[in-house]
Amino acid sequence: MKVIGFIGPSGTGKSHRASWVARERGTDFIIDDGLLIKGNQIIAGVSAKKESTKIASIKRALFIDKKHTEDVAKALVRYNAQSLLILGTSDGMVETIAERIGIGPLDEKVYITDVASEYEIKQALATRREQGKHVIPVPTFEIKKDFSGYFLDPLQIFRRKGKGSYQLVGEKSVVRPTFSYMGNYTISDYTIYQIVEYVTSNIPGVSKISRFRAENRPDGIYIEMDLILIYGYTIKPLLREIQEKVSEQIKHLTALNIQRMNVVAKSLVVENKK
Structure with a gap:
């Protein structure tokens, strides 16, 4: 070699x-x-x-x-x-x-x-x-699974090919290590809950969250929640939609990596028709 x-x-x-x-x-x-x-x-x-x-x-x-x-x-x-x-x-x-x-x-x-x-x-x-910034020579999506909570931004690298023309050479990820002199920061479990509550409250078919638990481990977040759903919605596609939307918003707002999200349809309520 x-x-x-x-x-x-x-x-x-x-x-x-x-x-x-x-x-x-x-x-x-x-x-x-x-x-x-x-x-x-x-x-x-x-x-x-x-x-x-x-x-x-x-x-x-x-x-x-x-x-x-x-x-x-x-x-x-x-x-x-x-x-x-x-x-x-x-x-x-x-x-x-x-x-x-x-x-x-x-x-x-x-x-x-x-x-x-x-x-x-x-x-x-x-x-x-x-600024305490470090570069890792891989795209952000490649290290999401290995990093939790300290992404700064992706960095796209271009090379000039000619006048006014550029070629994308690659994408790198900019991170701040946990030992950085910039100091540590913490996102509380209650903040995660508030994000989840807001997202689920805007999904048709969800009445409310009856139980919520978030565990922030070094490799990412583990979430468990029980939901009260509204009668008349197809449950399995609804739970999948909840997982996808909650995961998307938590990653977008916190850069934390979600390792697992268990969602349980605990009970149903019937909406009164006026």
């Missing part, structure tokens, strides 16, 4: 340029902050940016955890990867990652200064320092 190191200090824009550097060297496989990425998909690993402390984040990025390392190594074999781009903050970091995964010495090293100007690097550092 051909192993390429992409090296530069933290916050200088490596992840932003990773897809382009990989494409220029003929590889679809990237290791970035604990994740193994193929094209626009995460195929193995756990993101260091999901860790709750900076120390834990460093350990994750360096593949200290045995199971994490084995999962990524097995995925490289399973996908028959012929080349791989490894991102790191130093020569030693990328060499350590390659050694731990068992893929041998590096064949090539690319430095951030080779692909970005001094001005671009300064801009990237300022964004990291002032």
